[in-house]
Amino acid sequence: MGIKLLSTIRRSLLTSKLSSVATTNVPKGHLAVYVGEEQKKRFIIPISYLNHQWFKELLNFSEEKFGFTHPMGGITIPCTEEAFIGFSRSC
Numbered sequence: 001m002g003i004k005l006l007s008t009i010r011r012s013l014l015t016s017k018l019s020s021v022a023t024t025n026v027p028k029g030h031l032a033v034y035v036g037e038e039q040k041k042r043f044i045i046p047i048s049y050l051n052h053q054w055f056k057e058l059l060n061f062s063e064e065k066f067g068f069t070h071p072m073g074g075i076t077i078p079c080t081e082e083a084f085i086g087f088s089r090s091c
Helices: 004-016 022-024 049-050 055-068 080-089
Strands: 030-035 041-046 075-077
Touching: 041 075, 041 080, 049 055, 055 075, 055 080
Parallel strands: 030 075
Antiparallel strands: 030 041
């Protein structure tokens, strides 16, 4: 799982680097994820989230739902914004 996760993140970061808008809006040490079930909202999160079990579980769920082709061009987390914010507060 670790290698797949790193590969997905690298691919997403590469995609973000290709877009000049994305790179100017994401500070070093962070990454952008899209969260939501219907409407997707962009969150900028610290890369330290990658070490948290809840985030790893969300990434696994995302992989099951989307594979490695994410509709927003970046990592898409298929949960409600409220749930994601609740999870992130536990960090």
